Amino acid sequence: MRTFVHRDQITKVVFGSGTRARIPEEADALGCRRVLVLSTPDQADRAAELRELLGVAAAGVFTGAAPHTPVEVTGQAVACARSVAADAVLSVGGGSTVGLGKAITARTRLPHLALPTTYAGSEMTPILGETEGHRKTTRRLAAVRPRTVVYDVELTHTLPAAVSAVSGINAMAHAVEALYAQDADPVAFLLAGESLDALARALPLVSRRPDDPEARADALYGAWLAGTCLGMVGMALHHKVCHVLGGTFGLPHAETHAAVLPHVVAHNAPVTGDAMARVARALPGNDPATALFDFAGRLGAPRALRDLGMPESGIDRAAGLVVQDGYWNPRPVERGAVTALLTRAWAGEAP
Numbered sequence: 001m002r003t004f005v006h007r008d009q010i011t012k013v014v015f016g017s018g019t020r021a022r023i024p025e026e027a028d029a030l031g032c033r034r035v036l037v038l039s040t041p042d043q044a045d046r047a048a049e050l051r052e053l054l055g056v057a058a059a060g061v062f063t064g065a066a067p068h069t070p071v072e073v074t075g076q077a078v079a080c081a082r083s084v085a086a087d088a089v090l091s092v093g094g095g096s097t098v099g100l101g102k103a104i105t106a107r108t109r110l111p112h113l114a115l116p117t118t119y120a121g122s123e124m125t126p127i128l129g130e131t132e133g134h135r136k137t138t139r140r141l142a143a144v145r146p147r148t149v150v151y152d153v154e155l156t157h158t159l160p161a162a163v164s165a166v167s168g169i170n171a172m173a174h175a176v177e178a179l180y181a182q183d184a185d186p187v188a189f190l191l192a193g194e195s196l197d198a199l200a201r202a203l204p205l206v207s208r209r210p211d212d213p214e215a216r217a218d219a220l221y222g223a224w225l226a227g228t229c230l231g232m233v234g235m236a237l238h239h240k241v242c243h244v245l246g247g248t249f250g251l252p253h254a255e256t257h258a259a260v261l262p263h264v265v266a267h268n269a270p271v272t273g274d275a276m277a278r279v280a281r282a283l284p285g286n287d288p289a290t291a292l293f294d295f296a297g298r299l300g301a302p303r304a305l306r307d308l309g310m311p312e313s314g315i316d317r318a319a320g321l322v323v324q325d326g327y328w329n330p331r332p333v334e335r336g337a338v339t340a341l342l343t344r345a346w347a348g349e350a351p
């Protein structure tokens with residue numbers, strides 16, 4: 001008999017093309033009159049566009065969002081929000097900018113509207129990752145969930161093909177680990193399977209034609225579902241490994257997910273039959289791990305951690321850190337097995 005706990009979402013989601021035009025009315029619906037727009041320096045033009053769109057409801061722009069949500073950047077952004085008397089923040093960008101919005105909410109309780117432009121999925125989760133010095137910590141805080149998420153497919157057209165591929169595989173990793181989560185949830189299972197179908201279909205098309213609106217819509221739809229799964233259930237070994245590699249060696253987030261996923265799937269496959277059958281439905285092949293490895297290869301995604309800057313001497317250290325905290329995984333995580341899978345991922349070998 002099934003036993004589960006299902007948590008419902010508290011975020012309003014608007015999905016479509018050109019939907020950023022609805023941002024002023026969505027801010028108004030939350031009672032917000034002074035919105036601070038957030039972005040990375042790279043997306044300052046996009047932030048300026050949203051400021052203009054908000055008109056009198058714009059309080060200002062902060063374009064200093066940075067990877068891994070450094071606390072000093074959050075401090076500057078909070079000071080900026082206070083100096084302009086902001087009553088809400090609007091994050092326009094990928095996981096880095098959405099992360100800054102969440103960090104501001106955690107400190108100020110200001111409501112957060114998100115306009116995501118990658119497939120990372122952070123906007124749908126209560127997870128807040130922050131870095132102080134070289135230490136990255138992660139917390140789950142229901143209060144940091146954005147109140148409103150507006151997905152505008154048009155904003156993803158500028159995401160370069162190579163970034164789209166790795167960001168899309170990052171989303172697939174959320175879905176795969178949701179399929180075998182410790183707190184298995186039948187709704188999350190359904191969403192994860194649908195997400196994998198959409199991303200497996202869309203990412204090869206996006207790679208070939210980055211401005212194909214239907215493929216972009218399909219990919220963003222899959223990414224939304226994957227982010228929803230990430231927010232709904234706990235993750236396992238894959239996310240732990242990527243967290244350790246990102247934090248310890250400063251490896252790029254989405255690329256690391258792309259290189260590691262097939263190897264963790266190979267490790268977990270023997271004990272996750274239902275999950276593997278669902279992955280195989282989305283990505284037919286000899287076995288899900290090889291299918292994911294081949295899929296990443298066809299998209300031109302990096303498959304070797306050494307190409308991302310990880311030193312070979314770091315394999316043993318990373319394996320030690322992965323097993324240190326007793327992270328939950330469907331299959332026991334022994335140091336030798338982690339070293340072996342990291343060695344293959346480092347070299348870019350098949351799983």
Ligand code: NAD
Nearest residue numbers: 040042068094095096117118120122125127155158159253
């Ligand atoms: P990112 O936000 O750092 O974006 C990567 C780069 O792409 C940035 O320079 C950005 O300006 C640019 N960019 C973004 N969208 C673009 C677009 N449409 N067109 C052109 N350029 C664009 O990368 P990411 O992979 O989206 O996010 C990674 C971060 O998100 C990591 O810090 C990760 O830990 C975090 N994350 C958090 C969660 C969570 O639930 N807390 C989930 C997933 C990721």
